[in-house]
Amino acid sequence: MKDPVDVLIIGAGASGAAVAWSLAETKMHILCLEQGGWMNPAEYPSTGRDWEAKFYGEWATSPNIRGRPEDYPINDDNSPIKVVNYNAVGGSTVMYTAHWPRLHPSDFKVKTLDGVADDWPIDYDALTPFFEENDRIMGTSGLSGDPLSPLTHPPMPQQPLGLSGAILGKAMNKLGWHWWPSDTTVATTDYEGRARCINLGHCTPACAQGAKSSTDITYWPQAVRAGVELRTHCRVREITTDENGMATGVVYYDKDGVEHFQPAHVVIIACNGVGTPRLLLNSASSRFPNGLANSSGLVGKNLMFHPYAQIYGYVKEPTDSNRAPPTCLWSKEWYDTDLSRGFVRGYGVQFVRGAGPVFEAVVSEQKGILPWGADHHRVFRKLNGHRLGFSAICEDLPEEHNCVTLDPVLKDSHGIPAPKINYTISENSQKMMDHALARGREVLEMAGATDLCINSPIPWGGWHLLGTARMGTDPERSVVNEWGRTHDVKNLFIVDGSIFVTSGGVNPTSTIQALALYIADQMKQRLANLFD
């Protein structure tokens, strides 16, 4: 029998790293179990000539395609949007675009403002100090002062505008629309031991330079130095409970497949909006027959993805292609509700600089704009290095039928039931996506783009896994309370994107980490009566 730890964190990704780092100052015995391992940047795709091909195999964004031993399968057949993630120390911060907006103050009050979904039990101001702290540790770059975004103070200057940004900026100006250089977690100067960006371009599947922030190179080294124990290649099967309904620890498998029981006084789940409900549902017992912390019946319900509406085209001038971070600008022109558009809520836009030659060839052939035969070369030279993209991140409202359940057949390599996704795009989201595509067409045509192509939704665009263990003050309508503790199990906390009440129209990682730091802070303030 292993000695109990004070705090056991499941998952070493965006939120697990942040909560571990924050709690380390308590000097409690903190253990994190992570199903993946430490990454080796020397093996990242951009170190090899076959860097683009790897995106279709071992570095695919979908765990079902990638199929590394650290991954678990996900049945997403019943969803037009496929789940993408990464399993390692750093989690999906290893594999993301580093685009770094945060939720707006209005996103926390959608019921009050727009009469839909629910308000959050906390507001933006409660998270403000944690946004700032997180930006400092993750190391952000950007330009302070965007009039349509919450005020941020990035410690590094914004990325260069580049060729693509200039073309897009001019087009947006002609239309009189808002745009601004994106906040990102790409280091534009040397920063806290990280080297500055040298425009490897292939940012999403990990940064060999270490310029893109991921928690394996930011939070974790600090947390480990502060005494947090990080045990890798350990996959948790279930959380166990006692006769009083308190969590007692977890059962997990180590890298050799050996089963262990690890006792703990506090358990914190940081497994994302799919992994967390999967674990809670797999932790069903006689006391919790419908899954752990599920008296509300809402564990796994209200899954929100952010359907992406993407349109791209080709201009005569050269663009940045693959020789720059993929995203450069954002727009909040259509972020807030305007009912004259035919839908409620709104979307953020991230503009895309371009693509590499293999990706361009493969995708354009699939779209039917790159022919086979004699004309192939002429057309390819017109497309390659000339792409510009517009991607709308549409706010997905919570709907209970969009959910994560356990697949009755599919299991991972340890025999643990896999998650199953049931998801449909709502009428409101579809109207929003159609509106976004029309705006994207306008701006791309204003930029002179032709051969416009659409991905709506982006099929492998399920990056943002939100809402499946929502936060709230009412135990019948939420899974965790306003400081992340489950209503049903008083020593069980959730800190990842599953606790989002609504999704906003922006990439969520900044807000996920601010929430994790906020919850850690709440725990530290309540240590004397944490279980009351």
Place this chain on the structure above:
Amino acid sequence: MSESYQLTRAQRDDLRTIAAMIVPASDEYKVPSADDPAIQADMLATLGRDTGLVVAALDHLARLAGQPLAELAAAKRDAVALEFRNNGGAAAATLVRVVLQCYYRDDRVLRSLGLELRAPFPAGYVLPDGDWSLLDPVKAKGGTLRRAP
């Protein structure tokens, strides 16, 4: 022996033929066809996890052609290729992707495109900072963040 060499001789012949139909040689751009021996060798050596779907695609192609693809009359070969491209599903898409990903990393092809013959790391690339006065109209227009109660 690599699993990629599990392709039969007939399958390798058809792979060469269909590859050349996708990307033929060009004197104008000074590039080889995708049936070039070095590019074909790259495909076979790196098929890896794609082997199963590529074999399925080649089997499908063989059924459509009824004989070695190269031996069909040009019009019939084009018709088979069109049917394969339009209705070959994931297997055909994988085969085409394998052809393109090997073609567009060949030195001669990259040189023709004006691209450097190297991995992105460690040299990276230079990105022009650009003219930030473009942002002046946005700053002048301003705006208000929606208030929350």
